[in-house]
Amino acid sequence: MPQPIPLKDHEKEKHLVNRRLLACAALVFSLCAVLVGRLYVLQVLQHDQQSAVSENNRVHVLPIAPERGLIYDRNGVVLADNKPSFDLTITRERTGGNSAKVLDTLTQVLGLNEDDRKQFDKDLRRGRKPFEPVTLIVGLSEEQIALVAVNQFRLPGLEVEPQFIREYPLGAHFAHSVGYVGRINEKEAKVVDSTEYRGTQSIGKTGIERFYESQLHGHVGYEEVETNAQGRVMRMLNRKAPTPGQDIVLTLDARLQVAAEKALGDRRGSVVVLDPANGDVLAMVSNPSFDPNLFVKGISFKQYAQLRDSIDRPLFNRVLRGLYAPGSTVKPEVAIAGLDSGVITPGSRVFDPGYYELPNYAHKYRNWNRSGDGWVDMYTAIMRSNDTYFYDLAHKLGIDRLHDYMAEFGLGQKVSLDMFEEAAGLMPSAQWKRATRRQAWFPGETLILGIGQGYMQVTPLQLAQATSLLASKGVWHRPHLAMTVGGDAPVDPHPMPDIVLHDKHAWDQVSQGMQMVMHDPRGIARAAAAGAQYRIAGKSGTAQVVAIKQGERYNRDKTLERHRDNALFVGFAPADHPAVVVAVMIENGEAGGRVAGPVVREVMDAYLLDEQGHLKPEYAGAVPPRTTPHT
Incomplete structure (x- = not known):
């Protein structure tokens, strides 16, 4: 015996649909209320704070290292000079969160050893400010520059930057008197002025280079730049030139x-x-x-x-x-x-x-x-x-x-x-x-x-x-x-009788x-x-x-x-x-x-x-x- 065909209850379905529409409308209203409330908090109650955060994300202050003062003998012979160099730097925020992978790739591309790889990690762990580059290699060869350029798509966050590095034209002749500079180590990084030495990689280690470090170093400059969401510099807003270090004329002949x-x-x-x-x-x-x-x-x-x-x-x-x-x-x-x-x-x-x-x-x-x-x-x-x-x-x-x-x-x-x-x-x-x-x-x-x-x-x-x-x-x-430091003769603070x-x-x-x-x-x-x-x-x-x-x-x-x-x-x-x-x-x-x-x-x-x-x-x-x- 055939079953009866059920008839639709249109009234019941109407009430069901209306209830669902009301529930959705309530949910949408609630979400809109939360969104409006959050916008009110961010734009009204926390306006000053969020504006500062936004500005900091948009505008960065990049240090400009000063040029180190030169050292001469009493007759004008250069004993410590500055020569141009191309350094390899990394900015962690531009590596896409894969700085370790980038460093591994760099090690492979340049054919470096495990000690160099460990040194990269050590350099990257040092304290720094956001978007501040860290120097990995000083004085790249032409071949290394070419390898980095060819593999740039595999090395996000890495850049080749021109710098000045110390050079001693007379080599061993004045090693014990003039001394030498070297890369700032962890112990020195804790005691130097973190503001003055932003962007500076070297510091006087021995001799005149160390004794007159503050005079030779100079004062750091800076650039205020605007960046996009990926950290790329869009334009420069302000610039203060660095003050170069003072030249020193020695009594040595x-x-x-x-x-x-x-x-x-x-x-x-x-x-x-x-x-x-x-x-x-x-x-x-x-x-x-x-x-x-x-x-x-x-x-x-x-x-x-x-x-x-x-x-x-x-x-x-x-x-x-x-x-x-x-x-x-x-x-x-x-x-x-x-x-x-x-x-x-x-x-x-x-x-x-x-x-x-x-x-x-x-x-x-x-x-x-x-x-x-x-x-x-x-x-x-x-x-x-x-x-x-x-x-x-x-x-x-x-x-x-x-x-x-x-x-x-x-x-x-x-x-x-x-x-x-x-x-x-x-x-x-x-x-x-x-x-x-x-x-x-x-x-x-x-x-x-x-x-x-x-x-x-x-x-x-x-x-x-x-x-x-x-x-x-x-x-x-x-x-x-020292005969003169910045043109002035040094003064004995404690003269002997x-x-x-x-x-x-x-x-x-x-x-x-x-x-x-x-x-x-x-x-x-x-x-x-x-x-x-x-x-x-x-x-x-x-x-x-x-x-x-x-x-x-x-x-x-x-x-x-x-x-x-x-x-x-x-x-x-x-x-x-x-x-x-x-x-x-x-x-x-x-x-x-x-x-x-x-x-x-x-x-x-x-x-x-x-x-x-x-x-x-x-x-x-x-x-x-x-x-x-x-x-």
């Missing part, structure tokens, strides 16, 4: 520096050349040296390890940080102490049998000349570098007076004006020994201090400054490298003894002064590196090369109107007069003689050599 290096040769050591009239450092050699250009772009681990681990220590600044026993080079200062304190006169004599004995002590303190020099006065004692005479003088002075006089000459303290790396050295005293070693001071320690041995340690710069004070008759001028003697003739008396070292037929460095057109005042020194037992003699054949004595020599010329002071230290050179003396003479010739080998007119007037002392 590039020609004299090269001459001093040539005189020293390939031996480990140092040469310091000063102008006693004003403290100008004319040359400063620490050998061996290194190429500072290696550090500008970031030195490789392998290259740095080779420099750091070298037994010859090329990174070590011997002039400022090397601590050495001065040996007999301080005997002139000890003589000044004896004359000024009234302990001796120039004619005071001591008999030298080849050794010295303290009263009631059997220990013999040997003179370098084991056979002795017989009766010696002060002049002969300086000329012959007689240890016995200075043992006796040191004993008469006592440790307290000896310490105080040596301190006046700058020994055992920092003496420079603008060399932050300088070590203080050590001028020991009884109080120092009690405080550091909790031991009493012994008379024998005073004796060996009188010949520049024992606990005393000085830097070559301190030795040069002490000699400069002898040349200037006690007038203090701190050694300095001049050395004032009871009898100013003592300066000339000691100078005469030093001249006899060079010009008397018995002088121990007479060979170094042979044929000189000017008169030289000098003093040699041979300082022990390792102790020798009582009664034993120094035997070079049985001594390791690096345990042999250091050779030192100091001097100034022309002796009657000093224009130049030279201090030379040669590690394990053994004989100060024979090995270091000729280096001093060669440097003095380079400074005082013209290209034809004649004494320059301004230094003519040196008196003919004298061989007998005067009082």
Whole structure:
């Protein structure tokens, strides 16, 4: 039996449709109300805040790094320059959130190693502001630039930007004085002014580059730019040009520096050349040296390890940080102490049998000349570098007076004006020994201090400054490298007091003894002064590196090369109107007069003689050599 066909209930369907329409209308109304409410909050209640956020998303401030100041020698030779470079930078916000993938692609495209990839991550993690680029590679090669350009579609957020980087045209010649710049590390990034160093990748690490960093760096500039939603720059709204760093003119003479290096040769050591009239450092050699250009772009681990681990220590600044026993080079200062304190006169004599004995002590303190020099006065004692005479003088002075006089000459303290790396050295005293070693001071320690041995340690710069004070008759001028900074001469904030003697003739008396070292037929460095057109005042020194037992003699054949004595020599010329002071230290050179003396003479010739080998007119007037002392 067929089923009845159901009829539609149109009324019921109408009510159902109406209910659904009402529900949809209510939902739409509610959503519209929420939207209107949200728009009210954003546009009315939070108008100022959201406007600022919108502006920040649209307008960005990009830093413009200042150009670093140049460094010149006293004659205008460029020692530190800026050269154009193309650097690779990345802006994380423009990588589409795939910075890691972009860096992986970059590593593959340029054929870099895993260490480079890790360094990229390290650079990217450093603190920065949004849309601020981070430098990944400094100094791209032409091939690398081409590879980045060809693969630009795979490297979003990466850009090649022109920059200036540091260059040292004379390389290793001034590595220890001018110093070098390097990439800012994490430790430095935490202490530098984050505003001033926005956009700057390098900072002074050593030497003048570090000491005058704030003057050389300059002040950062900026650009206000408008960007689109993808971060691409649409137009520039405002620009403030950066202030370039100040140029610095150094007291160094590039020609004299090269001459001093040539005189020293390939031996480990140092040469310091000063102008006693004003403290100008004319040359400063620490050998061996290194190429500072290696550090500008970031030195490789392998290259740095080779420099750091070298037994010859090329990174070590011997002039400022090397601590050495001065040996007999301080005997002139000890003589000044004896004359000024009234302990001796120039004619005071001591008999030298080849050794010295303290009263009631059997220990013999040997003179370098084991056979002795017989009766010696002060002049002969300086000329012959007689240890016995200075043992006796040191004993008469006592440790307290000896310490105080040596301190006046700058020994055992920092003496420079603008060399932050300088070590203080050590001028020991009884109080120092009690405080550091909790031991009493012994008379024998005073004796060996009188010949520049024992606990005393000085830097070559301190030795040069002490000699400069002898040349200037006690007038203090701190050694300095900067002649002008931004056109202005540096000022000494803590000037040292001049050395004032009871009898100013003592300066000339000691100078005469030093001249006899060079010009008397018995002088121990007479060979170094042979044929000189000017008169030289000098003093040699041979300082022990390792102790020798009582009664034993120094035997070079049985001594390791690096345990042999250091050779030192100091001097100034022309002796009657000093224009130049030279201090030379040669590690394990053994004989100060024979090995270091000729280096001093060669440097003095380079400074005082013209290209034809004649004494320059301004230094003519040196008196003919004298061989007998005067009082």
